[in-house]
Amino acid sequence: MQIKLGKENLHSEFVKLIERISGEELANCYQCGNCTGGCPVSYAMDFGPREIIRLLQLGQEDVVKKANSMWLCVGCLQCYCRCPKGVSAAKILEALRQITLRKGEDHEAIKEVPFPFLKNAPQQAIVCGFRKFVS
Amino acid sequence: MKYAYYPGCASQTITKEYDSTTKKVCKILGIELLEMTDANCCGAGLITDYNYELSITLNARIFAIAEKMGLDIMTICSTCLMIMSRANKELKEFPKLLKKVNKTLEKAGLHYSGNVKVTHFLWTLSQDYGLDKLKAMVKKPLKDMKIAPYYGCHILRPSNALGFDDPEKPVSLERLIETLGGDAMPNEGKTRCCGFQIVLVTQETAVDMIGNRLKEAKDAGGKCMVSPCPLCHINLDSYQREAEKKTHQKFEMPVFHLSQIVGLALGMSIDELELGRHLVSPENAITTVVGD
Ligand code: SF4
Ligand code: SF4
Numbered sequence: 001m002q003i004k005l006g007k008e009n010l011h012s013e014f015v016k017l018i019e020r021i022s023g024e025e026l027a028n029c030y031q032c033g034n035c036t037g038g039c040p041v042s043y044a045m046d047f048g049p050r051e052i053i054r055l056l057q058l059g060q061e062d063v064v065k066k067a068n069s070m071w072l073c074v075g076c077l078q079c080y081c082r083c084p085k086g087v088s089a090a091k092i093l094e095a096l097r098q099i100t101l102r103k104g105e106d107h108e109a110i111k112e113v114p115f116p117f118l119k120n121a122p123q124q125a126i127v128c129g130f131r132k133f134v135s
Numbered sequence: 136m137k138y139a140y141y142p143g144c145a146s147q148t149i150t151k152e153y154d155s156t157t158k159k160v161c162k163i164l165g166i167e168l169l170e171m172t173d174a175n176c177c178g179a180g181l182i183t184d185y186n187y188e189l190s191i192t193l194n195a196r197i198f199a200i201a202e203k204m205g206l207d208i209m210t211i212c213s214t215c216l217m218i219m220s221r222a223n224k225e226l227k228e229f230p231k232l233l234k235k236v237n238k239t240l241e242k243a244g245l246h247y248s249g250n251v252k253v254t255h256f257l258w259t260l261s262q263d264y265g266l267d268k269l270k271a272m273v274k275k276p277l278k279d280m281k282i283a284p285y286y287g288c289h290i291l292r293p294s295n296a297l298g299f300d301d302p303e304k305p306v307s308l309e310r311l312i313e314t315l316g317g318d319a320m321p322n323e324g325k326t327r328c329c330g331f332q333i334v335l336v337t338q339e340t341a342v343d344m345i346g347n348r349l350k351e352a353k354d355a356g357g358k359c360m361v362s363p364c365p366l367c368h369i370n371l372d373s374y375q376r377e378a379e380k381k382t383h384q385k386f387e388m389p390v391f392h393l394s395q396i397v398g399l400a401l402g403m404s405i406d407e408l409e410l411g412r413h414l415v416s417p418e419n420a421i422t423t424v425v426g427d
Contacts, residue, residue: 076328
């Protein structure tokens with residue numbers, strides 16, 4: 001993957017917003033990968049939690065926004081629990097979701113979910129699927 | 136021993152049997168559960184996204200009702216436990232927030248001082264009630280029952296708000312199973328997520344995760360599982376057939392609610408334990424003579 005680095009991405013408003021919402025300082029992460037190692041869904045993510053943090057450290061807003069990672073995070077907090085630096089990747093992914101959801105955008109359109117599925121899925125799962133704050 | 140009882144939404148709908156069997160078990164044990172008839176939803180974290188203060192206020196309202204009752208809260212849902220514990224921690228740590236929230240609560244004639252404790256049924260049994268006392272109540276030990284403990288996430292993490300058990304190497308369920316006379320079959324998946332949050336986002340990945348948890352329990356020699364969380368139960372029980380189809384293997388892994396294995400050891404019958412409500416029938420996993 002090729003990425004362009006410049007002052008404008010490293011100190012972008014987007015990165016600052018992520019830090020403000022999550023309360024996490026991205027520079028605290030030293031990329032050990034413990035979070036991804038413990039993450040039960042990292043295998044299905046475009047970028048695991050460690051990579052998401054690295055991309056954010058490098059100000060790669062577009063790549064991160066397009067990745068499915070924030071929607072696949074189950075909020076199990078394994079990443080936070082194992083991080084030697086006390087960084088919560090879960091909170092960072094949560095901040096990403098908040099930014100998207102607050103714009104009225106979503107990863108799921110309820111109209112597009114097949115009816116038989118909605119009928120059979122546990123109601124709590126349906127609510128979780130649409131709006132989640134778990135970190 | 137008396138608690139303000141907060142079953143949570145799942146156990147009032149899909150997993151009704153968890154609620155009713157907890158009440159029956161507590162009655163036998165002499166733990167008094169007082170219903171919080173006017174309590175609201177903990178928000179399950181779902182509105183924090185839109186309005187943080189409202190979500191904290193909703194939780195503070197639950198605490199204020201318990202305070203009025205003069206009792207601490209006991210829940211049977213891990214997610215309610217986590218959400219309430221986190222809100223309680225913030226209300227304790229930030230007096231300004233507590234003050235602001237109380238201004239809103241005043242309008243409803245409520246007040247929260249910040250002193251209500253939130254606990255889970257598992258913690259109550261392990262700590263407040265005590266395993267020795269529980270052991271003395273066992274009538275039908277769960278002899279030769281190979282039970283895989285499954286904690287899931289929110290009864291353990293974030294440990295700075297919960298802190299009862301080790302977030303990576305918890306033991307309370309194993310201790311409880313042994314107290315009831317069963318064989319605890321711990322496995323590496325016991326603290327991993329069941330995937331409940333992403334059933335709708337990607338059912339495929341969720342079913343994979345469910346399959347993994349069931350396989351880990353089975354490989355460790357478990358003939359059944361026990362879960363302290365109704366949401367994990369919903370996932371592991373109702374999507375088990377899907378997981379079997381996807382992984383081309385048979386699990387036949389019944390999942391008990393916490394209250395049900397306690398009730399079994401206390402001599403309650405299959406009917407009383409409402410085991411018929413589960414999709415994967417737990418009857419084959421029961422090796423002991425159950426009560427009539
Ligand atoms: S575990 Fe912590 S320090 Fe290590 S990569 Fe993940 S966030 Fe960074
Ligand atoms: S909280 Fe999200 S990112 Fe962290 S380990 Fe769990 S699924 Fe992975």
